Amino acid sequence: MHYRHWLAAGLMFMLANECTAQAQLIPLDTAVRTGQLPNGFTYYIRKNNEPAKRALFYLVNKVGSILEDDDQQGLAHFMEHMNFNGTTHFPKNDLIDYLQKIGVRFGADLNAYTSYDETVYQLPIPTDNPALISKGLDIMRDWAQEASLETDDIDKERGVILEEKRLREGVADRIQKQTMPLLLNNSKYVYRLPIGTDSILKHFDTDVIRRFYKDWYRPNLQALIVVGDINVDLVEQQIRKQFADLKNPPNERPRPAYKIELTGKNQFLVVTDPEVTSTELELLVKHPGTELKTTTEYLNAIKRALFNQVLSRRLGELSQQANPPFRVKAGIGGLTGGLEQFGFAVTAKPGKLEEAFAATWSQIELVKRYGFTQAELDRAKQSYMTGMERSLREKSKVPSNSYVSEYQQLFLNGTAAPGFDWEYNFVKQSLPGITVDDLTQVANQYIKNINRDILILAPEKEKNNLPDAKTIDNWLAKIASSTLVQYKDSTVNNSLLKNIPKGGKVVARTSIPAVGVEQLTLSNGVKVWLKPTSYKNDQIQFVSFAPGGINKYSNEDFPTASNTIGIIGGSGLADYSPIQLSKILNGKTAGVGAYIGGRNQGVNGGSSKDDLETALQLVYLRYTAPRKDTVLFENAMAQSREQIKNKYENPGVVFRDTINNVLSSYHYRTSPATLERLDSISLDKAFDIYKDRFADASQANFVFVGNFNTDSILPLLEQYLGALPSLNRNEKPVVIHTQLPKGKLIKTVRKGKENKATVMLVYNGDCKYSETESLQLQALSEILQYRLLTSLREKAGEVYTPSVQGGMSREPDQRFSINVSFGCAPENVEHLVGLVSQDIADLQKNGATSDELQKFKAGNRKQVELTIESNEFWMQYIVGKVERKEELKALPDIEKRLDQITGNSIKAASKKYLSGTNCIRFVALPENK
Structure with missing residues (x-):
């Protein structure tokens, strides 16, 4: 049903609750x-x-x-x-x-x-x-x-x-x-x-x-x-x-309905492994699931969704306290075999497991003992109903795969599929009657002391420092008998802006009919590009960009500059902490984030039509009222330090970092973070960098795509975008060039215990970018993948799924790359690399076959048809053209573009891009024994 898009995961497995209202079967959608x-x-x-x-x-x-x-x-x-x-x-x-x-x-x-x-x-x-x-x-x-x-x-x-x-x-x-x-x-x-x-x-x-x-x-x-x-x-x-003549076998075997039986016992297990990088305690309470067929079961599903939402917010607040020794998550969800669970997991800093568990499980005990506040429930209800209202507005745009998922669960599990109108009306009618006592009942029903599993997952080196089952039981008993202070909900002003800014005016307006775009220039220099669409009924997306970025800062400041958005962007806005901001925005469909790239910076976000003003207020605050938070900064730094300490126990991380280092010729700005770099990051410097990057919007371009009327939203654009600061700096982006490794290289990483290899072959180099050449490279990559599926998988049977990814960049350097990757047995690496070389040699000698060309063109044609019918495509298209100062014109004729892909063009492309002049073979192998 549609609620699966916004209810917590696992709600198809319902647990029956007693309900005073008589349960009725949910009807099937007549459509x-x-x-x-x-x-x-x-x-x-x-x-x-x-x-x-x-x-x-x-x-x-x-x-x-x-x-x-x-x-x-x-x-x-x-x-x-x-x-x-x-x-x-x-x-x-x-x-x-x-x-x-x-x-x-x-x-x-x-x-x-x-x-x-x-x-x-x-x-x-x-x-x-x-x-x-x-x-x-x-x-x-x-x-x-x-x-x-x-x-x-x-x-x-x-x-x-x-x-x-x-x-x-x-x-x-x-x-x-x-x-x-x-x-x-x-x-x-x-x-x-x-x-x-x-x-x-x-x-x-x-x-x-x-x-x-x-x-x-x-x-x-x-x-x-x-x-x-x-x-x-x-x-x-x-x-x-x-399908009428399909036959059931004579004397058919019965199809049992397998279920996992509950034992009524509690279980405990410690698992350690050299490649585990942190210590985690998981506590699961298992329950039998039921079908979702009746109104009572649907109502229970709503209660559980509200419970999960409020609990998640409560724990989120806990994690923003000073120096928390943990990361935590909890909620009710599905489990295999007809079971469902209340799941709780806390990840602790080294040596802090008892402290982390006490701090977090106390919150679970607090919920069982006192429940939630009315304000918490009201916010959850508002958010829940907002999701329903959003779905109502998009009812005519529901994608086919959503309906498929409904009918699949209807067939497999008997899960009701009444259609959105029924669901919307049921929720609207039922939601007001749900009380805080209902959520307390959910908590006490699911958080039990039987059918409970406790798992501890930890690095091998921590094996002798971990608690046993009796110790955990003592922790639980201590928390259950402790005196807990009832949670106090904080209220906030519902107004984002204390004072509405004095806006600007549109000083120029141009129509670009070829792509259905209007371009506005505001009095502060901000340029706005507007493309109304009907791909979604109630969606507006936007992005801004202006020259500048991280590259303006020295290597000494780079660690701080590259983390500025994470530090300042996640600290709230103006006088509001992230928690306060979430309360103000509860029930609204509006979100705006900031970014600082290498050569530019800006904001991106989206909203419904009704909440566009809220989104524009957030844009204004992102530019003019950043916030720094010492507690959140210290928490983030502490967490990052712990992650770095153990990350190279993971073989996959070692392999990925090796690839990145080699491909960038060990450039300082693309190499992995270190403890030394983390220690150089400054909160005050990050705040100054953020303010500097967003101090001048005079060169900013904003692109809006979605279902809006240009004239109707124009006053809002003038009010908020026209009020953005304008210093007329006339900044230029700083371009930092990197060097590609030259020649043929082999880099082998030996890490991990499993008898498996991962291979990546990187063919790269400088090129002359054009859209025609980019398409040739895409076609070559896909055709090579067809061949590798045949040679490595179907014929050799030594690979599951080979992948070929090709791409071409035009900035800051015009370069191409084709990456061939696959997993295999270590002893098959040389044989498989040889097969790849044979397929490449055949392409270079004979080009692509007519069948391969037909496959590529058919797939590309269908993909383009689907892609261009989206707000995301048009946003990227307009941004790309404007940022490169290219003319905004109608999309090229796809058939004319595809006509340029021929057997001979693929032959030429394979000689150019797969010559092997610059080829790096990366191989991950198990450690030597």
């Missing part, structure tokens, strides 16, 4: 066409034009790893892969090949996932050609029951799956393996991780996966969801015709 065929196959169809000329097809199966027999561990997920490797109407890899040629990108658009309880296939289809809709249904029909499952294809896919499994190995995987038996109460879920086991993945007999497919891929466990720009009647006719 969705649903039905069930005689064989049990279910369908949901809805017309929706966001985006236009597109439809989403989802095949949802109540089939996941929990259904695997002992000899099938990992085969539910394996089966998902096999549906892309050959079906009745699409042998071998013809399916991916066909879809790419109509503009559907593998991985980004075409995808699937397998979890414990379901397997879901997703397919976006262009609908401007009716034949494509029929073809989409053919694909769904094949996925439902027509997989080929040929022995050679199964055997080839083993390596791919094992490499996917290898990518997941690391500290998180090691922790999961130790904690899952406790968290999941040693249920079957512990032994059915979807990725499976090496022994079975390597050696299972092919008949074993065919048995799984025959048992479980059947119509009475399947649903088809189609949402998009379609004719509902025609789609329903086709579904009823094409």
